[in-house]
Amino acid sequence: MSVWIGIDLGTQSVRALAVTGEGRVVGAASRPLTSHRDGPRHEQDPEQWWRELAAATREALRGVPAGERVEGVAVDATSGTILLTDPSGRALTPALMYDDRRADADRANEAGAAVWERLGYRRMQPNWGLPKLLWLLPGAPAGARLAHQSDFVNRRLVGREVATDMSNALKTGVDLIGERWPAEVFDALGVPAEMLPDVVRPGARLGEVCAAAAEETGLPEGTPVIAGTTDGCAAQLGAGARQVGSWNSVLGTTLVLKGVTKELIHDPLGVVYSHRAPDGSWLPGGASSTGAGVLTRDLPGRDLDALSAQAATRYGPQPHHTTRRPSGRAANPGVPGASSPGAGVSGASLPSGPPVVTYPLVSRGERFPFAAPDAESFTLGEPADDVERYAAILLGAAFVERLCFDYLDLLGAPVDGEIILTGGATRSAYWTQLRADVLERPVTLRENAEPALGMAVLAGGDPARMIRTRAVVEPSGASLGEAYVRFVTELERRGWLDPEAAAHARERATP
Template identity: 75%
Template sequence: MSIWIGIDLGTQSVRAMAVGESGEVLGVAGRPLTSRRDGPRHEQDPEEWWRALAAATREALRDVPSSLVAGVAVAATSGTILLTDVSGRPLTPALMYDDRRAGAERVNEVGAPVWERLGYRRMQPNWALPKLLWLLPDAPAGARLAHQNDFVNRRLVGHEVPTDLSNALKTGVDLIEERWPAEVLELVPAEILPEVVRPGARLGVVCAAAAEETGIPAGTPVIAGMTDGCAAQLGAGATRAGNWNSVLGTTLVLKGVTKELLHDPLGVVYSHRAPDGSWLPGGASSTGAGALTRDLPGRDLDMLSEQAATRFSGHTPITYPLVSRGERFPFDAPDAETFTLGDPADDVDRYAAILLGAAFIERLCLDYLDLLGAAVDGEVILTGGATRSAFWNQLRADVLGRPVTLRENAEPALGMAVLAGGDPALMIRTRAIVEPSHIDLRDPYLRFVAELERRGWLSDKAARHARERTAR
């Protein structure tokens, strides 16, 4: 039996997982990470990443036969960067994925044709390339860019490594040509940038020094990883065209697979490149379960879920459950605000209204992706904290009017174990398939769509397409 190691460098912790050929978790461990936050500033100490990773992998591998370890891959937060010297030592703190001290005006002026061709149209201030330009004026000679997982991959193999296309997306890599475009090189000296490879490429093997610290056997192949969102998608098994992974936690994220690159006129959907050369489009809504924490603080959500299941009907009020002001997907509306259609009678109604609104946004996301030309007729795999609610799972199947799949485990660390060499057909296990019930929610869905259109947030074209799909 072979064993693969997946590592997830998150915001709050590092998680390491040793997974066998049939998906059994043979060892798992995590270590916390600390952040320094101050307004738009969000930094971490890169050396802490390495210390936490080493401690987590040593614990996860404590009872794992070293002779069976066949590979390791690392996932990291998207857009997190730092500068290092030529030997890989950090010259700056790490600027985390949501650090917003940089401005994107210059990169969008110079790189607009490339960003348009790649389908996302513009960069945001928290993307990696604006942050790199913000760091460069104070950079010493010989400085090098490192994404979060580049830094630890170099420690693992003991020499300089290329970055992967997934983590380099927000640094402006040309995902079509699989190289740095001339527009990026106009902004950044070429010697600062690493070479690029596809996720899944072999970077080297674990060196003796790293083996001593991490417990990962020396000589273990180190495989180029992906961002944490893409890693979670791999862990969920959404790897075929038409399949979609819907991650519903504090907010909603949808990620899928297409054969061709999608171009979104709104720029709310952007695509990563898959290891096999296909495309991984996705978008992140500002709606989700975070609205429950805000609107029903301290309430027993399990109890509310049980009560809502006994009295839910198509006449339940509908809440558009924005967690914060403004929407990002399936439309771009910076001024969008939460609203409720109907009058909730009590907390049970308020709870059900939030769940129903989130399910409607999920359906609208798929309608919008269909409008862009993506295949959306494959498997819909639900992951995230919301899947703990059986009522919500059923409601989402009813709103979509199709079965939804629940996995036993869909962590980014599992996705990296698969990318490191595991067989996804064996390692990714299904917990349940939820079939839609008899309830018909098409009319309340269309009422919700009409309200978004009336408020000027959802375009006439997108609303019309949602109505057409609903009528089929």
Template identity: 70%
Template sequence: MSVWIGVDLGTQSVRATAVADDGRVLGAAGRPLTSRRDGPRHEQDPEQWWRELAAATREALRDVPPGRIGGVAVDATSGTILLADRDGRPLTPGLMYDDRRAADQVERVNAAGAAVWEALGYRRMQATWALPKLLWLLRDAPEGARLAHQSDFVNRRLIGREVATDLSNALKTGVDLIHERWPGEVLDTLGVPAALLPAVVRPGSVLGEVCAEAAAATGIPAGTPVVAGTTDGCAAQLGAGALTPGSWNSVLGTTLVLKGVTRTLVHDPLGVVYSHKAPDGSWLPGGASSTGAGVLARDLPGRDLDALGRLAAERFGERSGGRPGGGRAPSATIYPLVSRGERFPFAAPDAEGFTLGEVDDDVDRYAAILRGAAYVERLCFDYLDLLGAPADGEVILTGGATRSAYWNRLRAGVLGRPVTLRENAEPALGMALLAAVGAAARDAGPGRTREASREITARMVRTREVVEPGGGDLTEHYLRFVGELEDRGWLPGPAAAHARARSSLERTAP
């Protein structure tokens, strides 16, 4: 049985996991990362990425026989870049995924690339995307500088030579995902030298093998295949096992992120949904909301959330009508914006949180926040349906919110369908799975990527529970929430009308 190494290079830490073919975790370790923040700037030291990755992999592999290791893949934060020299040494800090220093470059980027960005479905870039940051870096770039995404930097250290970048991490740098190449005319217009750019490959492609120097540092045996990874969001989707068209991974932590699978590219007139490309050539559309569980820590500081969940279940219940044992129907909904402005399922930079109805105590407040997050999740699916994205497959819930059994039942009830919980869904598992898929495709041919993905996912991704809907019929509460968003001018009329139409169809369905 082979062992696959997945590395999640996140914002606050790097985590390495060694996973067997059957999904058992044989070793795992993490190391913290430090950031420097100054107003719109957010930087990290690329050398720290490598040091802590090496320390984490050494610990994770401590009890794993070296002869069983079949491959390694690394994910990274989306839009994090730096400039490196010809030997892979960093010339700049790593400009992180949310660094906004290049805001003055966005108009120029969107003017030059309008046709390409429109064809790719997302229509426009944002200040935090990598291409505006690259233009900012190029103002003082020395001769011979090379672009490196966060994952490229560590992959080069693993292999010991220049490496290709993956299409997923290159998305926000402007790569043409349809033709799988850099858009030369756009980049020429922007003054980006072709020699600065790495080659591009699909996630899951074998980039090379671990070199002797990296083996000594990381504990990964020399000669181990290094497989091109993805962004951390796509890695989480892989770890959740959402790999077939129509299936979706809904990640609810501090904020809400949805990612799914489609055969064809989704085009969004609002530009709030954009798509990555999967290893098999299908598309991975998704969007990130600014709502989520982060509001619980802000609005209920120091409270025992598990206890509030139990009290909410007793008060509102999970039976039809929401009135078990003399309880009462829910009356309040809170729109749980973590920060000002919404990104998905609509774009409203001035949006602010609000409360519909009366909140009597902390139990009411807790339940109202959970309902609001569930309604935003439902509205995301309604909007995706409006865009023509299939959503009839499995819905897999991951993220910190899945620790609440009450919230899981509530979300299933609002969505009106069962939801799946996984045993060990995390980005590092997704990268271990991708390492296995990449090795299988290399050995059997790239035409077998889709089949290999399904077979390996079935072995490595384990289901913990399937949760049936609970909490009664909350359709009227949901539609009131939709109407409030529309009345405030944030939710476009066609999206609100489609949400009402879908609710009406579901109510009349046999």
């Protein structure tokens, strides 16, 4: 018998899973992480990453039955988090986290414009890795090395310098086509070549767990250490979105879409960018600023589970179209207002007349499926009560999700494959059915799709056996096309949505 260890090194915690080849979790543990925030500053102590990772891994391994062999370990980490180390791997700086915005991206964008254009994302943001590296560079001592969050702990696991994976290195400027650092860009920026680690694809073998790491983590000495990926890509792997045309839609506080394409997608707006998959295909995606985070803001103090049940009763009289599979716990529980899926899931039938719909921006400004720094939430129609207000938010989030797919289709991305829903919103049967109805597509729910599972798969597990389907939800046939077109037209009228994208969305909504 064999197990694989997946480690999700996040912002608030580190989580370790021990997973068998059949997808059974035999050990799991997490430990909290502490952030230091002050305005645009967001730092963490890299040594805490290692301490808590070692503790979580030791605890997770206690559940592994005697005689089962640990076949591999892989670690994912937050995208764009970097620090400087000395040649021995000791941290010289705090870690600048994924959303630290003290850097400026102008120099990086000027020097690398041609490369960023060729890679499809066109420009870097201030919180990306390369602007942060340039911000740290003036005070860097001789011999300093760049390390991403996962690089720091992988070095501790192996006991020597390791390569970085191209997924975590994307925001630091790696050339994903050439699979190398673009020397001409880094030379122009004054970044010494010796500061940069070697680059490999996710899934490459970095080395083996050394004796010192084995003692601290409980991982057997000699266990293969596999190059991981970013947390978003890890969640996609855990969801099983691996075939060209398949997509993982993660709806929690905000909405994130990630898919698989054979060819690199170029986006003139720069709101979609692509990672490189272990097999050389591409993983395009984008992150919206809309999502379930609006529920607690706009409905403070309300019982959101009760509102979900009332909305399902009021707006869902159609027979359910949910196909049950073997039971399993929902992925990423914890989104407010998310009642557990169960029998009697109803289709999204709406009352006569245009439904009330809210554009549910969690914060000012939109990132995907369009770029609009000044975008703000709005509501079309007047909600009669909190139940209708709740339903309007859920409908708006589903409309944004569909618009994301319409925009990806406009860019030439294949969107005809399996759509896998993960994130806390999948706990709501009503919301899941509503999303299937708006997309007019079946949607798949997994038993477990957390990033740590994705890392167990990347470490060497068989995805066909380890990733299990919980349910497939069919659209009910509810008619929501007119309401969607009205929503799209309003985004265009406000000057946020490009006319070409709006026209394409309307065309796809026309029977």
